Amino acid sequence: MILGAGPAGLAAAWRAARTGRSVVVLEAAPYVGGMAASFEVGGIRVDAGSHRLHPATAPALLADLRGLLGDDLQTRPRNGRLRVAGSWVGFPLKPVELAKALPPGLLAGIARDALTGPLRKPRQDTYAEVLRAGLGPTLYGALYEPYASKLWGLDGSEIDGEQARRRVTADTPWKVAAKILSRARRSRATGEGGSGQGQIFHYPRRGFGQIVEALADAATAAGADIRLSSAVDRVVPRSGLDSAPQVRTADGTTVTGRHVFSTVPLPRLAAMTDPPAPAEVLAASGSLTFRAMVLVYLVHGGGRWTSFDAHYLPADGTPVTRISEPTNYRESADDPTDRSVLCVEIPCAPDDATFSADEATLTGIVTDTLARTGLPPLNVQEVVVRRVKHVYPVYTRGYGPALEALDTWARGISGVTTFGRLGLFAHDNTHHALAMAYDAVDALTPVGFDHGAWAMARLRFADHVVED
Numbered sequence: 001m002i003l004g005a006g007p008a009g010l011a012a013a014w015r016a017a018r019t020g021r022s023v024v025v026l027e028a029a030p031y032v033g034g035m036a037a038s039f040e041v042g043g044i045r046v047d048a049g050s051h052r053l054h055p056a057t058a059p060a061l062l063a064d065l066r067g068l069l070g071d072d073l074q075t076r077p078r079n080g081r082l083r084v085a086g087s088w089v090g091f092p093l094k095p096v097e098l099a100k101a102l103p104p105g106l107l108a109g110i111a112r113d114a115l116t117g118p119l120r121k122p123r124q125d126t127y128a129e130v131l132r133a134g135l136g137p138t139l140y141g142a143l144y145e146p147y148a149s150k151l152w153g154l155d156g157s158e159i160d161g162e163q164a165r166r167r168v169t170a171d172t173p174w175k176v177a178a179k180i181l182s183r184a185r186r187s188r189a190t191g192e193g194g195s196g197q198g199q200i201f202h203y204p205r206r207g208f209g210q211i212v213e214a215l216a217d218a219a220t221a222a223g224a225d226i227r228l229s230s231a232v233d234r235v236v237p238r239s240g241l242d243s244a245p246q247v248r249t250a251d252g253t254t255v256t257g258r259h260v261f262s263t264v265p266l267p268r269l270a271a272m273t274d275p276p277a278p279a280e281v282l283a284a285s286g287s288l289t290f291r292a293m294v295l296v297y298l299v300h301g302g303g304r305w306t307s308f309d310a311h312y313l314p315a316d317g318t319p320v321t322r323i324s325e326p327t328n329y330r331e332s333a334d335d336p337t338d339r340s341v342l343c344v345e346i347p348c349a350p351d352d353a354t355f356s357a358d359e360a361t362l363t364g365i366v367t368d369t370l371a372r373t374g375l376p377p378l379n380v381q382e383v384v385v386r387r388v389k390h391v392y393p394v395y396t397r398g399y400g401p402a403l404e405a406l407d408t409w410a411r412g413i414s415g416v417t418t419f420g421r422l423g424l425f426a427h428d429n430t431h432h433a434l435a436m437a438y439d440a441v442d443a444l445t446p447v448g449f450d451h452g453a454w455a456m457a458r459l460r461f462a463d464h465v466v467e468d
């Protein structure tokens, strides 16, 4: 049994069904794909926020996806823009362009920080301290500090240092900007180019969701039974050698199987397991929070809005973090030429005013953002709003012991294994979720689940670094 039909659940279903296992997938939503799904707005396929398949995808996984999607899985050059200190710079970044765009005061601060770098050490294990020490206070203040408070709703000093290590090690636009800016003075003189930044990405012709749809089709063809609109509300682990784990869906249906793979949010698993998790585990679980997101889609009449795939907005006094234009992520004859659609990402808390704001208020936020960042105005033909409650796990300072308590409990429940982005409370990409699924299925043996192999796999997951 697999709980959740996002990338993790579907990849597990396909891999398990291919080896002749009987597989039932229970998915709460009426569609497959979770956060990686696509749907139509204004007759154009869109994603739940900007999604790309990163070149860091393991070759074997990429080969499997190519096998499923064929030529529809395109390799595309990145063509974004990043807003730094009030100017737009192209991404992938060019050092000379970047250095020219920046105010002299900022460049001087970066140069000063570069000189004092060896002397800086984080005084506490917080996002703010780790990044101030590593990148310097100037870059931290210009890029990462405002971005953190938008994305996670917390000041950098309230975010655990682990967040900086997980998210900022990759070649994200922010990281690349920071690297290049640190060298900006030298670059101005030499004109040398940047390297190592994510220059390409993979993307399906019919939207990112084509990946999960192909996985679902392949799993079904291999014999998996995918049941949509089937929210699980109770999980009964194996209680003895002769018993089998059981799950129940909201309509009262029970399903029994040899093993449960759960990809639902880890705190949700703790809340619905019977017998219940110990009180201290539930208390720890209650302290872990998720960031939500409002996605505002605006259909723009009159062809493409811009030629860029995404516009990254780390600061600028707007709650918007990114605006993407899905039709620019792919080459597709299916996409209309007389209109386009924008996807605007607004992170928020699941219980705040932004999450429940009406369409007019959200459209106002978008219009204001375009005006204050010099983006072209829109000819709005239609607005569609989506609200997603569990988007980013929040690594509040000191979250580690609470997660450890919950994870230790979860590892101890018999016949149930949790993985996936929300299942492990990890800010992971799709290729990570797919890799976890493969490892989980590979740990199933004829005599039971190989906990040793899974423990080794979990160690590998600790190296996952989030890409933007």
Ligand SMILES: Cc1cc2nc3c(=O)[nH]c(=O)nc-3n(C[C@H](O)[C@H](O)[C@H](O)COP(=O)(O)OP(=O)(O)OC[C@H]3O[C@@H](n4cnc5c(N)ncnc54)[C@H](O)[C@@H]3O)c2cc1C
Residues within 6 Å of the ligand: 003, 004, 005, 006, 007, 008, 009, 026, 027, 028, 029, 032, 033, 034, 035, 036, 048, 049, 050, 051, 052, 053, 054, 230, 231, 232, 233, 263, 264, 265, 268, 293, 345, 391, 392, 419, 420, 421, 422, 423, 428, 429, 430, 431, 433, 467, 468
């Ligand atoms: C804005 C944004 C941008 C992103 N950009 C990228 C990107 O560029 N590249 C990339 O690789 N990744 C990106 N990601 C991450 C990517 O979406 C996730 O890594 C991936 O979807 C995780 O897959 P998953 O299966 O672990 O979880 P999910 O996709 O969350 O799937 C979990 C599934 O479980 C279901 N579920 C929950 N509770 C229950 C229940 N009680 N019963 C039954 N079903 C339940 C949910 O409905 C969902 O379908 C992005 C994410 C966001 C939010």
